[in-house]
Amino acid sequence: MDAFNNFLLLLDSYLGSAAYFPFVLLGVGVFFTFYLGFPQIRYFKHALKVVSGKFDKKGTDGDTTHFQALATALSGTVGTGNIGGVALAIFLGGPAALFWMWVTAFLGMTTKFVEVTLSHKYRVKTADGTMAGGPMYYMDRRLNMKWLAVIFAVATIISSFGTGNMPQINNIAQSMQASFGFEPMLVGGILAIILALVIIGGITRIAAFTSRIVPIMAIIYIIGALSVIFYNVDQIIPSFVAVFADAFTGSAATGGFLGATFAYAFNRGVNRGLFSNEAGQGSAPIAHAAAKAEEPVSEGIVSILEPFIDTIIICTLTGLVILASGAWNQKYENVFARSDIDIISGHYSDQNEADRQTLYHYVNDTQDNTILKYDGVIEVRDGRPINDGFTILHARSVAENVRFIVAGEDPYNGVLRVEQGQLKKQDITIVGESLLHSAALTVKAFSMGFLGQKGEYIVPISLMLFAFSTAIAWSYYGDRAVVYLFGQRGVMPYRILYVAGFFVASFTDTTLVWTLSYVAIVLMTLPNLFGIMLLRREMKDTVKAYWQDFNADKIKKD
Incomplete structure (x- = not known):
């Protein structure tokens, strides 16, 4: 497993963690934002009207309403990224990472508008009468690049496990064990059965389920988050100041947090922003392709709401809970994950300014690093180390x-x-005090509000709802990719494998699961960004034609 994880990390170093990737992702968003005249601002009000059903027409081809398509897509994006992903971004990059998540979301609103519009435009009706769409269809039917469509479809199937399936149940199982003492295998088994019952019904049952559960889970989480934020009301403004002040410089060391470079904050913020809202990844267009809409642009406009709800609202609430509570830079008693342990030569203290500077260069892997990894022995008596010459780091902290x-x-x-x-x-088993990250950090932060220790239960409950709905939505994404590659005959074997993978991941090492998700995300994103850039002129013409027809119809009615 260690060898496989190292291989995935090597791939990630050339993909999502590579220096070029954030610039490619944001660059496409910047281009379309200016090219289409800031649609995320100009069309926002119209999006609210469309999703409310104001312009719906009877008899339109499709399997879901605008709202159901939005809810399904949101259920695919609102998951561990909103709870554990935000915490991981702040843990790695400090408060500045939240700023870059916002930037990614704002630009992602336009990117999602483009990819959804084009995917809906080139959707097809399958043999069983349901709609199928997504980037693979515009790549095939419009660009005549079947090879690119196949790459994207294969990546979608892989990503359905690496993004929508495995990380979700892994986080659910771990948080339920930490909060309620439930065995991960038991949690995985029960939810795997429920998952199977839902996804067998296809998009109709999936849309019905998500349209009911998404509003409920959002309300529960928002109320819980506000109870922490307003309990620490005096820290709201300082939290925002830290986010903006460090945006272009990196976050300074404070408490147990040893600091982060600008590059680290930028890269992790963009990376986690993508994992959260999936703008540019090409996943949400698959859900929107099922919507009942004559005009592809109208469905694209609805999708503008996704990154706003997912990242600008929900991720911001999570970030403020973590920052305002102060949980992000404090050490807490926890069981150390082997993958987060690093033993270095020499004795260092984060209470010493010179040591903090030295450790800063080590954890951020800068050119000024002088620390070496420890080779030697640790003498232990009654569970505690008694010799010197080394420092144990866990979760990037002493x-x-x-x-x-x-x-x-x-x-x-x-x-x-x-x-x-x-x-x-x-x-x-190694136990001690260190920083927390991912869902564990969010759990701790939620216990520091009006609800006290009871507040931490909001996280596992919300995480279960968020992550489970994400797994359901992603089963549909993989389902449509299988239909494109193998036809309807491949759907049932895929669903069986998907449910089995969901169960197994409930007791699989967290680090391996997250590393797989890093790689899978980018394997979808790069081909999709390449494809929509090739169709930039068609996108602009399609939007122009939509507004001409819309205004003409409005004049007739008036």
Whole structure:
């Protein structure tokens, strides 16, 4: 597993974590924002009218209403990225990462408008009478690039597991275990059965389910978030100041947080922004292709609302909860994840300014780094290290009160070998105080409001609703990709495999699952961005024709 994870990290270094990727993603958004005249602003009010059904016509081809398509697409985007993803972005890049998530969302509103419009325009009716669409169809039917369409469809199937399936149930299972003590395998088994019952009904049942659950889960989460934000009302303005002040400089060290470079904040903010709202990834167009709409542009306009709701509203609330509560830069008792442990040579303290500067260069992997990974031994007595010459880092912070435990509860006694910063003995549990990240950080932050410790239960409940609905939506995305590649005969085997993967991921290592998602996202995004850029002129002409027809109809009615 370690070898496979390292291979995925190598791929990610050339894809989502590469220096060029954020510029490509944002560049396309900037281009279309200016090219189409800021549609995310000019068409926002119209989008609200369209999604309300004001312009609906009876007898229009499609399987879902505008609202159901929006709800399905939102259920695909509102998931672990809004809860764990925001926390991970702040953990890695500091408050500045939230700023770049906002930028990604604002530009992503236009990108999503373009990809949804083009995908809806070239959708097809399948053998069973349902609609099928997505970037693979405009790549095939309009660009005559079947090879690109095949790449995208294959990437969609992979991403349905790496983005919509595995990370979702993994986070659900881990949070339910942490909050309620439920075994991950039990949680995975029960939800896998419910998942199977929903997705077997296809888009009709999926749309009906998501259109009911999305509003409910949003209300629960928003109320819980506001209870923390207003409890820490004096920290709201300082939180916003930190977000904007550090946007172009990187975040300074504070508390247990050792600081982050601008590049780290920028890259992680954009990367997590994409994981959250999926603008440019090409996933949401698959859901919108099923909508009952004669004009593709009208459905594209509806999709403008997605990044706004997903990132500008929900991710901002999560970010403010984490920043205003102060949970993001404080250390808490936790069980150390092996993948987050790094043992370095020398003794360092984050209470010493010179040490903080040195550690800053190490955790951010700058050219000024002088720290070496530790090779040697750790002598342990009654569970605690007694020799010197090393520092244990966990979650990019200096670990404190570290204990080594065996058999679940007994303090370890003996000598532990460390090679290249990694502990060789595998049957050791390490406990101590360090920073938290991902869903665990959000859980802690939600306990620091009006609801006290009870507030932390909002996160696992919301996460279960968010992530489960995401898994349902992504089953449909993969479903349509399978139809494109193999026809209707491939749907049932895919659904069986999807449910099986969902169950297995409930007790799979978190790091491996998240790393897979990093790679899968970009394998969809790059071909889609390439495709919509090729169709930029057609997009502009299509939008122009829509407004000409819309205004003409309006004059006739008046």
